[in-house]
Amino acid sequence: MKNNALQENLSKRFRKLLSGASDGVPPWLKVVEAGDKPGLYLPSDAPWVVHGDFATLVGGVRALLMQALHPGSLTGVAQHSRYEKDPLGRLSGTIRWLTVTTFGSTDAVFGEASRVNKMHTRVTGEYETAAKEVRPYKAADPDLLLWVHVAFMDSFLRAHQNYSRKPIPGGADDYVRLWAKSVEPLGLNTAPMSEAELLETLQGFDSQLVVTPATTDVIKWIRKVPLPLATKPIYALLFHSALASLPKVYQERIGMRSYPLWILRPITTNLLAIMRKAIGPESAIEDAAVARLKRAGVIS
Template sequence: MESDDLGLFGPGSVTWRVHEEPVLIVAGLRALYLQALHPRAMAGVAQNSNYRRDAWGRLQRTATYVATTVYGTTAEAEAAGRRLRALHARLSAVDPTTGERFRVDEPELLRWVHVTEVESFVTTARRAGVALTGDQVDAYYTEQRRSAALVGLDPASVPGTAAEVDAYYRRVRPELRMTREAAETALFLTAPPLPWKLSLPVRLGVTLGPPRWAYFGIAGTALGLLPAWARRLYGGLGLPTTALSAEVSVRALRLALAAVPQRYREGPILQAARERATRLAARPLPV
């Protein structure tokens, strides 16, 4: 039955275990900082996205997509993938270096976005205190090849272990650099306009108050969790103490979020998945 379909992964997967962590909000921001360092990928976003005008709406849509692919039924995940592929197929951009027009669904660009996203998820989870063995991390990367297939990638072309992810980063690092678009995007990610309900009176042109300072803390933690080579591209943030401070912060944030009642920290897609899993587990075994 469709109502009992547990989707692409299911409750026994490492993917479910990783993505049930609310602290992955930091991982999403870390992935965006990392993705901005790829000039061609950054051009594709800058020339096609309205993220500056609708930053929080875009964030919500991305979060809904990820939750659907992880916790939705197989049909829901595949439908989300089809919609994303159709959107990407209509978009193109101009390479800022060569002037060449390219499609944003080029496999290399899709692969970059996929790898930085899933590596950010599992790395942030581990550094926040989620107990994952090396084998479980490898299993997560292998499972996430199913997500890569949804966006149009050949799963075999996507890193499926931590060692393969490391090798991929070593291969692509010569292409990465801090461009003007990357710098502008990083600044925007660090200090975006807050939703109006969270905004307090403006002083000196900056919306101040607890929500703003809390967001600064999350953004700083996300930057500190970047690989040392990426932090150096952002201007010399490669000190070991930066990484240590970020790890302390993300662990504290995870503990704070764990104190929030479950019904408030779990979205409706995850809750529906848990209900399906509970129904299926309660079913009598066939004789």
Template structure:
């Protein structure tokens, strides 16, 4: 076996370092989530495969945020209880860490992460501009957040990862249903058809207003962690907008990226590069 190429090894180390510094808050002493044989999902699961790709999870994560905030109650929770104007990266980091811990970490760590989120949701509530009360622990609201995340992660994987079969897509929804149930969501889709039915049923409740556009602006125009990652971030955010269903883009007043083939090609190249770096 030939000795490792120092240039190649150095490039791999730099790419891994960029990802780890982006998704782990060193000021809080965070370190990468360790994969465990005692996780909620087994190593051979579809969930391990889909949730383990850096680029597709970033594309899907941004797309899911844009979908979620179209629900007035989700938007209100962000508006009333989130420091999105000053800490959008922190919000993205917390979401990414929750997904990582509930997918890969030892079972006790995953269960503690779920309990922490449930505790936070119990304290979050308020009133919509029209006077309607809302609560973050509303089972239907939790179901909307869950289904938009799973739909977005899976759609991003199918476009920029290694596509899986329709049967495996159904398995992904069935596997991840256990997290939604543990958080208190209801109804919880267990197949792609059920997920699409739930999204369609929620559409009459969705809207976009000035507050939606302001939060979306902060999501899509946040400052990159460093100039080195600025081009990749721009491609990933454009890919997230491109991933949205047409009706969601129209509600947001967003247009499909004008150079869609270039955006998709660049994002696919980024995905392949990170998969090479992480082996």
């Protein structure tokens, strides 16, 4: 009983931190469990397995680092985000989209996409390119949507490959191909469909990436996110694990030293496994999604 009570307490604190909900119940739980329709993915699909794993904690930090390298996405966050005053609020918004899109019904997915698309209509402005040209932007611009998508995709994929013990069903190619479905409701139909295409797409963005003083400030903020004191040592490890898993060319541009990947890989993998065990193996989100899929007759 004591162990169960301790697990529940730790689980509630963890969920409260990520969702911002005072009772520890993510507000998107009801969205995921609602209805009797299937979603984009099944429990046997690569995105479900990858996004249900604790390695996403590293992947999320890594994605933020990558996005900061593009002046368009960086400016959009700086001008239209409350990340400095409410970092956990912005985090919970991102987690909501990822969770609903991965585990929700098709109705929930399109509803979430509608919410994000409406938000994107307000994100407009100008930014200075790597070539020092001033360019207007909208969050819904296909090139910016594509960059944000591949930054997330590559980050969650590499984090899982480096810091999870779970194999990816169908491998990297299946993850890339299936997760491309997630951005179609956002209006992006040019997402890569294989790992090779993902790498090619990332390479195509190289000339657009740049590190400016604003980039450095945001990366320093990401490194020192104002989190509760007890979580800071764990977050520091997650940050360095994210940094170490970036391509060398990105690390060199950022200019921030990290520990070698071969040292961090076993430490972080074991830490995430311990965290999973401490909090408990159950996932209310996945359980709700599975129950809905059973009602839909998709799985038994």
